[in-house]
Amino acid sequence: MNLTLFALGRLLSAIPVLIGVTIVVFLSVQLVPGDIALSILGRMASQEQLQALRETMGLDQPIVVQYLRWFGALMQGDIGVSLAQQLPVAQILVPKIWNSLILMAGSLALVLVFGFLLAVLSAPRFRSLTDRAVVALTLVLASLPVFWLGIVALYLLAFKWKLFPISGMYNIVSPGGFWDLIHHMVLPASVTAASSIAVVARVTRSRMIDVLNEPYILAARARGLRRRQVVLRHGVRNTLPTFASIGGLQIGYLFGGVVFTEIIFNWPGVGLQLYDAILARDIPMIQGCVLVVATVFVLGNMISDITVHALDPRKG
Amino acid sequence: MTRVSSLRMLLKGTVTGLALSLAAPALAETTIVMAVEADFSRMNPAASRTWNTFKVVRHIFESFVEEDLTKGGDAVPEIVPALAESWEISEDGKSYTFHLRKGVTFHDGTPWNAEAAKFNLDRMTNPEFEYFVPASPGLMGWVWMDLVGYEVVDEYTFRIDLKQPNAEFLRRLTAGGSGAPRMVSPEAVKTYGNDGIEDHPIGTGPFKFVERVVGEKLVIARNDAYWNPERIPKADAIVLRGIPEVVTRELALMSGEVDMIGTPSPDSIETLQAQGMQIVTGPSPMVYVLWLNTKDEHFDDARVRKAACMAINREDMAKYQRKGFAIPAWGILNPGGPGYDPAFRDCDYDPEGARALLAEAGYPDGFETRMDWTFGGGSDVNTKGDAEWLQRDLEKVGIRASIEMFDNNTFWDMMSAGMREGTGLTSASWGESTFAWLDQVVTTTALPPSCCNSGYYDNPEIDRLLSEARASATQEALDGKLHEMRDIIAADMPFTTYYAANSVYALAPNVSGFVLAPQHWVDLTGLTKE
Numbered sequence: 001m002n003l004t005l006f007a008l009g010r011l012l013s014a015i016p017v018l019i020g021v022t023i024v025v026f027l028s029v030q031l032v033p034g035d036i037a038l039s040i041l042g043r044m045a046s047q048e049q050l051q052a053l054r055e056t057m058g059l060d061q062p063i064v065v066q067y068l069r070w071f072g073a074l075m076q077g078d079i080g081v082s083l084a085q086q087l088p089v090a091q092i093l094v095p096k097i098w099n100s101l102i103l104m105a106g107s108l109a110l111v112l113v114f115g116f117l118l119a120v121l122s123a124p125r126f127r128s129l130t131d132r133a134v135v136a137l138t139l140v141l142a143s144l145p146v147f148w149l150g151i152v153a154l155y156l157l158a159f160k161w162k163l164f165p166i167s168g169m170y171n172i173v174s175p176g177g178f179w180d181l182i183h184h185m186v187l188p189a190s191v192t193a194a195s196s197i198a199v200v201a202r203v204t205r206s207r208m209i210d211v212l213n214e215p216y217i218l219a220a221r222a223r224g225l226r227r228r229q230v231v232l233r234h235g236v237r238n239t240l241p242t243f244a245s246i247g248g249l250q251i252g253y254l255f256g257g258v259v260f261t262e263i264i265f266n267w268p269g270v271g272l273q274l275y276d277a278i279l280a281r282d283i284p285m286i287q288g289c290v291l292v293v294a295t296v297f298v299l300g301n302m303i304s305d306i307t308v309h310a311l312d313p314r315k316g
Numbered sequence: 317m318t319r320v321s322s323l324r325m326l327l328k329g330t331v332t333g334l335a336l337s338l339a340a341p342a343l344a345e346t347t348i349v350m351a352v353e354a355d356f357s358r359m360n361p362a363a364s365r366t367w368n369t370f371k372v373v374r375h376i377f378e379s380f381v382e383e384d385l386t387k388g389g390d391a392v393p394e395i396v397p398a399l400a401e402s403w404e405i406s407e408d409g410k411s412y413t414f415h416l417r418k419g420v421t422f423h424d425g426t427p428w429n430a431e432a433a434k435f436n437l438d439r440m441t442n443p444e445f446e447y448f449v450p451a452s453p454g455l456m457g458w459v460w461m462d463l464v465g466y467e468v469v470d471e472y473t474f475r476i477d478l479k480q481p482n483a484e485f486l487r488r489l490t491a492g493g494s495g496a497p498r499m500v501s502p503e504a505v506k507t508y509g510n511d512g513i514e515d516h517p518i519g520t521g522p523f524k525f526v527e528r529v530v531g532e533k534l535v536i537a538r539n540d541a542y543w544n545p546e547r548i549p550k551a552d553a554i555v556l557r558g559i560p561e562v563v564t565r566e567l568a569l570m571s572g573e574v575d576m577i578g579t580p581s582p583d584s585i586e587t588l589q590a591q592g593m594q595i596v597t598g599p600s601p602m603v604y605v606l607w608l609n610t611k612d613e614h615f616d617d618a619r620v621r622k623a624a625c626m627a628i629n630r631e632d633m634a635k636y637q638r639k640g641f642a643i644p645a646w647g648i649l650n651p652g653g654p655g656y657d658p659a660f661r662d663c664d665y666d667p668e669g670a671r672a673l674l675a676e677a678g679y680p681d682g683f684e685t686r687m688d689w690t691f692g693g694g695s696d697v698n699t700k701g702d703a704e705w706l707q708r709d710l711e712k713v714g715i716r717a718s719i720e721m722f723d724n725n726t727f728w729d730m731m732s733a734g735m736r737e738g739t740g741l742t743s744a745s746w747g748e749s750t751f752a753w754l755d756q757v758v759t760t761t762a763l764p765p766s767c768c769n770s771g772y773y774d775n776p777e778i779d780r781l782l783s784e785a786r787a788s789a790t791q792e793a794l795d796g797k798l799h800e801m802r803d804i805i806a807a808d809m810p811f812t813t814y815y816a817a818n819s820v821y822a823l824a825p826n827v828s829g830f831v832l833a834p835q836h837w838v839d840l841t842g843l844t845k846e
Contacts, residue, residue, distance in 0.1 A: 035729070038729075038732070039725075040451060040454075041450070041451055041453075041454035041455075045453065045454030046453075046454075049453065049454060053450070082530075084357055084358070085357070085358055085514060085530055086358050086360065086363065086511045086514050087511070087514050087515070087530070092530045092531070095529070096531065151563055154563070154564065154567055155567065158567065158571060159567045159570060159571055162571065165571070165573060166564060166567045166568045166571050166573050167559060167564050167567075167568050167573060168532075168557075168573070169532075172349055172533055172555055172557065172573070172574075173347050173349060173555065263560065263561055264561055264563075264564060265564065266557070266559050266561070266564055266568075268529065268531050268532035272531055273530075273531045275560065276354070276355045276531055276558070276560070278723075279354060279560070279693065279724070279725075280355075280357065281725040
């Protein structure tokens with residue numbers, strides 16, 4: 001199928017998924033116990049004041065009506081006003097999305113590079129010492145809880161050996177440029193990437209082992225092609241769709257993962273914002289943050305699908 | 317919001333975000349970075365919340381009078397003139413005439429005068445006013461509950477009338493955390509709109525607002541034109557950050573990324589000191605209150621409640637559980653608040669006696685119950701450890717309690733709903749330098765579904781005493797009424813307290829001039845660094 005048509009199809013099919021996402025986000029926040037009017041007006045507000053606010057905000061309406069109103073506003077680009085800050089959610093959230101995307105992009109780069117390198121290093125040397133070492137390493141990486149890894153990395157690399165800064169995205173007093181950003185990003189990006197590197201490396205490795213055992217690889221070898229040539233030309237190429245697919249799946253996963261690393265490293269992104277919003281029970285902000293994370297997940301998977309399609313060697 | 321303006325907002329957010337990410341300017345020389353436990357709430361004083369937010373708000377905006385927090389120690393801070401140079405209280409105690417300070421301007425140049433005062437009172441209390449803040453009455457009932465009127469007498473004289481005398485009125489004018497009665501530039505409100513104040517907080521205080529990136533930083537800078545030369549800030553600017561994760565906060569201090577932090581973990585104090593950090597600690601009004609469920613099948617008996625009180629080893633709890641950064645507490649009146657008497661005991665630590673009381677109440681073998689608890693917020697530290705400590709103490713006398721932990725928001729909703737069936741005890745930190753908080757804890761007006769008389773202690777006598785305390789003409793009379801109330805509560809035992817936490821800050825070795833008064837908030841004007 002033509003790539004443009006395929007991409008268009010995937011884009012269209014993402015629409016109902018995204019609508020589903022809005023329903024889930026809206027409903028899940030409704031499940032949070034507590035009275036939003038009470039949150040706004042405070043504990044000393046009278047019952048009349050609370051009731052009046054509920055009516056103004058439409059909180060007394062049936063849930064379907066509330067959803068449709070919220071969705072309608074959302075379609076017009078209005079995701080509400082933060083209860084904690086009385087500023088438009090978009091105004092606060094948009095810079096955070098950028099910050100999280102920057103961190104996610106850094107993590108994804110690490111995932112793709114190291115995941116791929118580890119696979120290429122191990123698969124052609126199946127059951128060798130290198131292979132076993134890679135398998136062991138990925139097992140460890142995949143098993144480390146992000147929170148623990150983050151704090152250990154902070155303690156050793158940032159505090160003890162002073163290689164990296166502890167927190168934030170830039171030096172808060174005299175912000176530097178690009179290199180300051182990279183310097184701040186190394187630790188959180190690596191911590192976020194750790195388990196994804198393991199996943200990508202393992203899946204890619206096992207796919208490549210399968211590929212290298214295919215008859216056409218044997219045939220290529222029999223025709224006298226060098227091992228390195230066979231691995232790079234045929235092995236890698238035929239592993240790419242799997243690699244792209246599993247790598248792409250990490251986009252959403254990493255974006256979800258940065259929620260934790262952002263809290264540890266105080267990275268001013270969607271995750272830290274979500275955490276603050278939950279602490280302040282800032283419902284519109286929570287909805288905004290969850291919506292962003294969910295949308296990135298859906299779009300990430302879509303991009304992954306399209307990339308897989310484009311990389312599939314069977315399409316010539 | 318219209319579609320066009322939302323899109324514009326989105327675009328603006330994007331551009332601002334990019335601009336901030338790429339080209340934030342370097343800050344002035346003596347810039348002190350202070351990290352606290354959570355990001356800040358709203359900058360509009362009438363709608364601002366949390367004690368951490370008030371640490372900033374009180375430096376940008378001012379009230380008629382202030383608490384002098386430039387002196388440390390454990391004495392209740394003195395009330396000093398601020399935007400009012402002097403004041404008179406009428407003989408019946410119901411009228412406050414403020415003589416306003418002349419020549420003061422807001423940071424935007426708007427003059428401070430009686431019209432500005434009226435504008436702000438309207439904004440906080442008059443629902444008909446164009447710039448009324450809807451959140452204000454619910455948040456600020458504790459200040460304006462007795463208000464009946466206010467009037468511009470002349471350009472620099474402003475009068476506030478109350479329906480009854482209120483011995484604490486002046487002190488309440490200085491406080492914050494749930495709204496703050498502070499003066500905002502009327503011109504700024506007119507120019508930027510009521511909500512625009514969040515981005516343009518313009519007051520008369522010693523610090524001016526510079527910028528805020530929500531969730532990242534809040535920058536305030538010295539107001540060189542401040543009216544009080546003694547409180548012109550020593551530092552050029554202060555950058556405030558919310559770093560919720562305590563380990564990150566501590567590491568950021570030790571690595572020099574921030575200059576001072578609030579509430580390090582008691583377990584880290586030695587490490588911080590070993591790294592050369594200064595630990596500044598002092599009493600605060602924060603007390604840990606225990607609610608006992610007077611409707612519970614076991615705790616409906618006052619003897620059982622008394623037994624619970626006697627079971628708690630408060631001395632050891634302050635010493636070991638809080639590593640000495642707390643003092644044991646008894647009774648409902650908190651240190652740093654009116655009427656506090658360190659010698660008062662509502663019960664003595666007496667496990668034997670507690671067991672005997674339980675047996676007398678018909679529980680020779682004890683009973684099972686539940687404690688609903690919160691992880692807390694702000695400057696709460698290891699509240700689960702507190703719960704486990706109390707669980708152990710209670711078990712020794714036969715009260716076998718399970719613990720259920722809740723996040724802070726859910727917990728306070730539960731407090732409004734009243735303790736659920738099967739829950740015998742619950743606890744949270746509170747306590748203020750005024751007794752306004754007691755109106756929300758011990759009175760019948762705070763019974764569920766209002767917050768937070770959650771143990772259903774229904775005693776109109778308490779309401780009467782608090783009301784009389786408020787109407788007292790002298791501090792002695794006020795203290796007397798509070799003592800009466802405290803003694804009734806001690807006898808009925810629907811509440812007790814177990815420790816009062818110290819405020820703890822950790823500072824880099826080169827930071828000086830930090831003073832800690834016994835209050836939830838601090839004065840940052842003396843702060844500087846080499």
